[in-house]
Amino acid sequence: MKRRQALKITSIAAIGLSASISSSCSKNTYSFNHGVASGDPLEDRVILWTRITPQQTGPIEATLEISEDKSFSKICYSTKLQTSALSDYTIKYDFLAKRYCDSDKGFFYRFKAGSSFSEIGKSKTFSKKTVSAKIGVFSCSNFPAGYFNAYQAGAEKNDLDLWLHLGDYLYEYPMGGYATDNAEKLGRTPSPTHEMITLSDYRQRHAQYKLDQGSKALHKHAPLIAVWDDHEFSNDAWKKGAENHSEDGLEGDFFARRSAAIKAYYEWMPIREQQNKRRIFREFKIGKLIHLIMLDTRQYGRDKQLQPKDYLSKSGFNQAKFYNDLNSENRELLGAEQLSWIENSVLKSDNTWTIFGQQVLMAKLKFPDLSKMLKTEEVPDFLKPYLKFLGLGIPSNLDAWDGYPAARNNLYQLMKNAKKNFISLAGDTHNSWVSELENQSGKKIGIELGAPSVTSPGITDVLNLDENKFVDSIVKINKELQWMDPSNRGYLFLDCMEDKIIASFNFIKELNNINSEISSSHSFVIYREGHKLEEIKS
Known part of the structure; x- marks a missing residue:
């Protein structure tokens, strides 16, 4: 559920080489x-x-x-x-x-x-003899929303061998837009103050993010493996456009904007570039322990997101057409090229663990009626358009894998044919999730760990919900979902061994002051045998 504001402006590009x-x-x-x-x-x-x-x-x-x-x-x-x-x-x-x-x-x-x-x-690099690895997992780091204390905590609290960033490493919005309410007070007004659109804009924003104390601490502490999500470009991006890119021409050509974003990203991130600059999906082997497959579910093969409002007419919601379009076999998230690459990659691997690092939740997820869980009678304006769709069984986030069920089925079938269970690491939602993923036959295919945001607001930051009621309800109505946390920011820590992985959600104490203290943690064990999931009771 995303609510954004935008101001539109253009700026100049870079200067070239001029002197010896x-x-x-x-x-x-x-x-x-x-x-x-x-x-x-x-x-x-x-x-x-x-x-x-x-x-x-x-x-x-x-x-x-x-x-x-x-x-x-x-x-x-x-x-x-x-x-x-x-x-x-x-x-x-x-x-x-x-x-x-x-x-x-x-x-x-x-x-x-x-x-x-x-x-x-x-x-560091990784030896073929590597038998253990400590990995930090981060997502959704919004500069004006608060200090990057989660980065600092990751640098200080654990001897990380590696850290992953699953996207939304930076945000494109202007001052006055999304999550900027405290920006002036914190001294974290976005630079430039307008929405980033040109190469110069993207470069300035990258530069600002890397000035953060926590960011600098974690970057120098351990190597990073990153993928982009939508906000490195523009909100709800897909292969030919984005929700937050105007179609009236005021923001110029989307493909030019995307090229500028990609150029700045490669300049400012420690990432190995491929010949096709749009191709960010790639793989890493950590000894025989981990086969890490970093995916692009955002801009390489993704078809445009469905919007339920487009299926509304005077006679009501056209449910039949909506589900016919949603379940179309032609609806792509990864694209044929990336799916084929994944198949070739997993079939050649004999690593103990197969892990997908990617942007959006794979788990099948529907929200309960949020209007019944608000602590105040007043329904926020941004929530009102969603009320008419309650009771229709529509997935809660059509920007995630739920909006591309045929693509998800194809990936699950591929992994079943390869006889490999997997762990999905996902970002994007700003909240924490643990799910047991099932294919169409109800067979367990893997585990999903949804990482919390570094700073970006979660659902309870935006809605005055009865948190316990919400959590109990959302876990109850979603078979795959085992646990979630809607109110804490932080990072996910994976202690990877040959027989098990201990996954700990580490939540920071605050955002509005520089403070790397961890206020609480919640942990699970994933056992190699059958990918059995077990909650560690505190």
Whole structure:
């Protein structure tokens, strides 16, 4: 259930290379305001990233240094790198770590430009002998909604080997739009203050997000594997458009906007690029332990979302046409190319655990009548249009897999044929979920863990609900759903072993002050044998 506001404006793109490196370097001074980051670790290599802020425009030469100790008493590798306004002064280097150090045990890296050094980052690769891994799972980090304390907690509380971001790493909205109510008070007014549309806009917003203290702490602490969701582009994006992109031409061409968003994303994220820049789905092997498959359920193959209001007429809701369209075999979420890639990937894998890192909930989910759970008699305006659909059995979120049931069935059948159960990691909803996924025959096909948001408001932030009544009701009416939390922000921590995975939902104490304290946790065990799920009672 998403409610958004938008202001429309355009701005200018980037400047190009104009001077020689030698003449620029002699006159310029530099800072590393946005920290360092690493990502996409393989068995032998990992991406290393930083961004240099120069006092003057022009090309820059920098040095990357690697050491196995944090003091850098011995440098085992160094190389010269170049950047300019063409890449927004970001640097991204695919370091062949295994050749120069015992990278599966971890190593340290830093950058130098002129006389300035960056912070020191820690990264690693994974050995074929890896038998355990600690993974943080994050989603939906909205800068104006509060401090990224969940990132800071992840950096401090657990010795993470890796962290995942499942999308909505940043948001496109303007000041005055979604989740900006406390932005001025917190000193977190979005930059630019208008909605991001152009390359310059997306770059500015990425730069602002990476200034957050918690963000910098987690990025330098462990390698990241990320996928985008809709807000890296525009709300409820699909392959040919988005709900929050105007069709009247005032925001320009959607494909130009998408290209700008993708360029800025690759510049500012420690991610390994593919030849087709729209193709972000990829796989990672963590020893024989985990086969991690990162999907794109957002913009690569997705058909446009259905809107129930489009099936309303003077005679009522055309239920037959709605369900005929919803259940169409031609309705795509992943697309044929991505589905075929998944099949080839899983059939070649013999890893203990198969994990999908992706954007939206797979679980079949319907909401109870929220109007009966409000603590006040007043029904919020944004909820009123939904009241006419109550009692029709419509899935609660048609932007999730529930809006693409044939695509979900195809994926489940693929996994059944491959004789592999899986764990789905999902973001997007801002709330926490644990579900036992079932195929059309009612056979358990996997477990889904829905990660909480870093800051983005959850359902109880928006609606004054009787929380206990809501949770009891939504779990009762949804067979797959085992547990959910609608009111806490934080992150999901996975302690992965050969025989089991312990999944802990860690909830932070507050958003409006810098405070990484964990206020509460809720944990489950997933056993390898039969993917049996067990709640850990506190």
